[in-house]
Amino acid sequence: MQNGVRLTPSREMEDALMYLPRRGVTGYTKGQIIFEEHNPSKGLHLVVQGRVKVFIPLDNGAQTVVDIFTTDDFFGEHALLGDSQLPERAVALDPVSLMSWTSQEIEEQVERQPRLGVALLQMLVKRVLDYEERLQSFAVDKTPERVVRSLLRFADRLGTRSEDGAITIPPLTHQILSEFVGTSREIVTFHMNHLRQKGYLRYSRKGIQIYVEALREHLQQRVGQESGWKVNEPDQRSTAIDQP
Amino acid sequence: MQNGVRLTPSREMEDALMYLPRRGVTGYTKGQIIFEEHNPSKGLHLVVQGRVKVFIPLDNGAQTVVDIFTTDDFFGEHALLGDSQLPERAVALDPVSLMSWTSQEIEEQVERQPRLGVALLQMLVKRVLDYEERLQSFAVDKTPERVVRSLLRFADRLGTRSEDGAITIPPLTHQILSEFVGTSREIVTFHMNHLRQKGYLRYSRKGIQIYVEALREHLQQRVGQESGWKVNEPDQRSTAIDQP
Numbered sequence: 001m002q003n004g005v006r007l008t009p010s011r012e013m014e015d016a017l018m019y020l021p022r023r024g025v026t027g028y029t030k031g032q033i034i035f036e037e038h039n040p041s042k043g044l045h046l047v048v049q050g051r052v053k054v055f056i057p058l059d060n061g062a063q064t065v066v067d068i069f070t071t072d073d074f075f076g077e078h079a080l081l082g083d084s085q086l087p088e089r090a091v092a093l094d095p096v097s098l099m100s101w102t103s104q105e106i107e108e109q110v111e112r113q114p115r116l117g118v119a120l121l122q123m124l125v126k127r128v129l130d131y132e133e134r135l136q137s138f139a140v141d142k143t144p145e146r147v148v149r150s151l152l153r154f155a156d157r158l159g160t161r162s163e164d165g166a167i168t169i170p171p172l173t174h175q176i177l178s179e180f181v182g183t184s185r186e187i188v189t190f191h192m193n194h195l196r197q198k199g200y201l202r203y204s205r206k207g208i209q210i211y212v213e214a215l216r217e218h219l220q221q222r223v224g225q226e227s228g229w230k231v232n233e234p235d236q237r238s239t240a241i242d243q244p
Numbered sequence: 245m246q247n248g249v250r251l252t253p254s255r256e257m258e259d260a261l262m263y264l265p266r267r268g269v270t271g272y273t274k275g276q277i278i279f280e281e282h283n284p285s286k287g288l289h290l291v292v293q294g295r296v297k298v299f300i301p302l303d304n305g306a307q308t309v310v311d312i313f314t315t316d317d318f319f320g321e322h323a324l325l326g327d328s329q330l331p332e333r334a335v336a337l338d339p340v341s342l343m344s345w346t347s348q349e350i351e352e353q354v355e356r357q358p359r360l361g362v363a364l365l366q367m368l369v370k371r372v373l374d375y376e377e378r379l380q381s382f383a384v385d386k387t388p389e390r391v392v393r394s395l396l397r398f399a400d401r402l403g404t405r406s407e408d409g410a411i412t413i414p415p416l417t418h419q420i421l422s423e424f425v426g427t428s429r430e431i432v433t434f435h436m437n438h439l440r441q442k443g444y445l446r447y448s449r450k451g452i453q454i455y456v457e458a459l460r461e462h463l464q465q466r467v468g469q470e471s472g473w474k475v476n477e478p479d480q481r482s483t484a485i486d487q488p
Contacts, residue, residue, distance in 0.1 A: 064380040080369050110361050117354050117361020124368035125324050131375035136308040138382035139426030182383030
C-alpha cells in the first residue's frame, strides 16, 4: 500500500493454540486434496508441517490462489458457517501434517475457554486486514508492483532468514504466483527474471532467496515515481512492461 | 465468480446482537469522520441507521473503498488487535447512528457470554469469504464485470425490493463505485450509462433501481461468452469497452 503501515498491535495477542486440545496429526502426501467442493472442510485445520494451497477453481481449469498456509497457520475456517458448498479447495504442496478440530469441537471449546474465541477473532481480524491490503493492491497497483508485493508477503509468511540477510522461501512455481497475483504465468516469469537480473532475487535448490530490504526500497521507488499517477486510471495499469 | 455459489449455511447462525448489552446511540452528521489513522477505532461499531464508508486513503488524495456498512452491520473490528495506526478511515455517508463497544468490553462480554465469540467469529468468516470473492473478481474479471458484480453485491447488502421486482439502493456516486471497483469515475459512468440504456438500471430520486435477475443473467452471459477466455491473460483484461 502506498501508506501501508505495518500493524504493530499493542494489546497482548491471544494464542489460539493455548486453548485448543492437542489432536493426533493427520498426514497428507504432496498433491493430496484436503478439502474440496464435494468434501468440504468440516472444521478448523492447523498446519503442523508443510504448506497447503487454498484456491478457487474456475470452470476453464484455471484457478485463483486464496493463500498458502504453513506451520502454525489455521485454515478451513469457513466450516464455522456450516455445511456450505463453497467452491474452494485445499491441496498439500508438500508432505503435510495437520491437526484438525470439527466446527462443533471449536464451538464447544469456545464455550469452555472463551479466550479461545478472542484468539480466533484476532486471527480472523488479521486475515481481514491482509485481504484489505490485497484488495487495495488489486485496485491501485499495476502488475509489476503486485508481483513485488506478493513476493514480500510470501517472504513474510513463508520465509526464513539466511546468513546474507536474504529471506528464503521454499520453491513456489511461477504458475502459483500468477494465480495469486491474477496474471499469466508468462508475465510472472518476465517480472521474476527482471527482478533476478536486478539482484533482488536468487534461485537456489532450497527455493527463492528474496533480498527484502532492497526489494521494499525498489517498490517504494516505483510507487514514489508514480506520485503523479492517478491511481484510478485503469489504462495506466497495463504498461509496456506488462507485455513481454 | 464463475463458479460462485451463494453460501447457504445449514448450521444455525448466531446473532451477536443477542449477546451484546444495549448501548446509547451516538449520532454522526453526513460527512463526519468516525475514525481515522490518528484517532483509530477503539472497538466494534454497529450501524443502527445510515451508511458508513470505510476506506483506505492514498497519498495522492485518491482512496480505496473497503466497504459500505449499513443497518445491523459491524465495522471497526481491527480495534480487537489493539491500538494500531491503521491507515483506514470511516466516514458517515448519511446522518448515521451507531452503537459502540470498546475492545475491552467486547472481550469481557465474550468471557461472560462465549456464544458472542462464536457469533462474531461467524460474522468475520463471512467477511473473509466476501473478500475472497472480491479478490477472485479482481484476479479474473475485466472492468465491466467488476462493475456489474459490485452493483449486485450492493443490491444484496444495501438494497430494498420495490414493487416491480427491482432492488433499490440509496444513491451511490460513480466516484464511490469507482473507488470500490478500482477504476476511474469516468469508466464507471461509461458502464453505468451502458447498463441503463440496456434497462438493467434506473436512476430515481430514491437511488439506483437494479433489475438484479436480468443483470445476473447478463453477467452469466458475459462470462459464458468468455468460456474460451484464458482468465490469466491480463492483456485481455482491458477490452475496447474499457476505454470509452
